[in-house]
Amino acid sequence: MPRPYRSGLARLPVQARSRAQLCRKPKQRPLAGWASLRAAHLKAFPACAACGSTTHVQVHHIRPVRTHPHLGLEPTNLLSLCRSMATAIDCHLDLGHLGQWDRHNAHVLATVQYMAPILHAIRAAR
């Protein structure tokens, strides 16, 4: 009898598995017009606001859409944050969402302003 298929995730120890699942960004129903706004934002701001990386850059909502639906398509509510792991920090997950996608950093702009020189220095030293 063939062994049941087990994904790579299932083979990880429980603790690593839950961390990996936490780190996967949950799918959200996209707002109408989001794709073009997102593309325009990334064209204007191609680098991560925190570390400066230009790979795996995502668009973060400064005020969450969940609590501020009227700001979902507001260009000034958007911030480029990456998941490049160019430093030990996952800029989008850790700085934007305090390590968990269902959390939101209400002080993300201050956090990014404070962290940017540190993260740039780490990247330059690698």
Ligand SMILES: [Zn+2]
């Ligand atoms: Zn975000």
Ligand SMILES: [Zn+2]
């Ligand atoms: Zn970054």
